[in-house]
Amino acid sequence: MNKQLQTGDALLIVDVQNDFCPGGKLGVEDGDTIVPVLNQWIAQAETHQLPVFASRDWHPLGHLSFSEQGGPWPEHCVQDTPGAAFHSDLQLPKNSILISKGARFDKDQYSAFDDTGLAEELHKRGIKRLWVGGLAQEVCVQATALDAREAGFETLLIQKATRAIDAKDGEQALKKMRDAGVILQD
Numbered sequence: 726m727n728k729q730l731q732t733g734d735a736l737l738i739v740d741v742q743n744d745f746c747p748g749g750k751l752g753v754e755d756g757d758t759i760v761p762v763l764n765q766w767i768a769q770a771e772t773h774q775l776p777v778f779a780s781r782d783w784h785p786l787g788h789l790s791f792s793e794q795g796g797p798w799p800e801h802c803v804q805d806t807p808g809a810a811f812h813s814d815l816q817l818p819k820n821s822i823l824i825s826k827g828a829r830f831d832k833d834q835y836s837a838f839d840d841t842g843l844a845e846e847l848h849k850r851g852i853k854r855l856w857v858g859g860l861a862q863e864v865c866v867q868a869t870a871l872d873a874r875e876a877g878f879e880t881l882l883i884q885k886a887t888r889a890i891d892a893k894d895g896e897q898a899l900k901k902m903r904d905a906g907v908i909l910q911d
């Protein structure tokens with residue numbers, strides 16, 4: 726793993742929630758295997774006193790993204806349900822900054838940057854570079870990493886800390902991110 730974390734960096738962990746892990750409503754195969762990897766990165770971030778941001782999908786009942794409402798996904802990550810909780814082995818620091826998304830009735834939010842104020846919060850803390858991991862690679866991780874580039878942050882995707890729902894879509898997502906200037910990190 727890379728030890729080059731430095732001042733001006735932050736760790737951004739996308740949607741490592743029970744519903745996106747095996748056994749969850751929208752479980753990503755081997756999704757839970759990224760947790761120990763992320764824990765190593767969290768430990769590094771803490772050693773360097775760098776902020777850790779964690780996003781979560783946080784839907785109200787009857788959200789428009791659910792298939793019963795005509796959306797693309799089965800019901801998942803309903804607010805205050807066990808499925809919406811972070812994976813219990815994920816060792817988020819107590820001072821992690823939580824980003825809730827998907828709570829609006831009028832639209833879904835795949836990206837942790839989408840109308841959440843995250844870019845402003847990062848600027849306020851002098852963050853220039855983001856290390857990104859989480860679930861799922863071709864959905865919320867891709868959207869978040871692309872928006873991070875759009876917002877002008879140097880962005881690294883920790884490949885061992887993300888998993889795709891579909892292998893082919895995952896590959897395409899990697900290409901898209903690389904084309905947008907995201908650095909793919911082992």
Ligand SMILES: [Zn+2]
Pocket residue numbers: 782784790798801802827
């Ligand atoms: Zn969702």
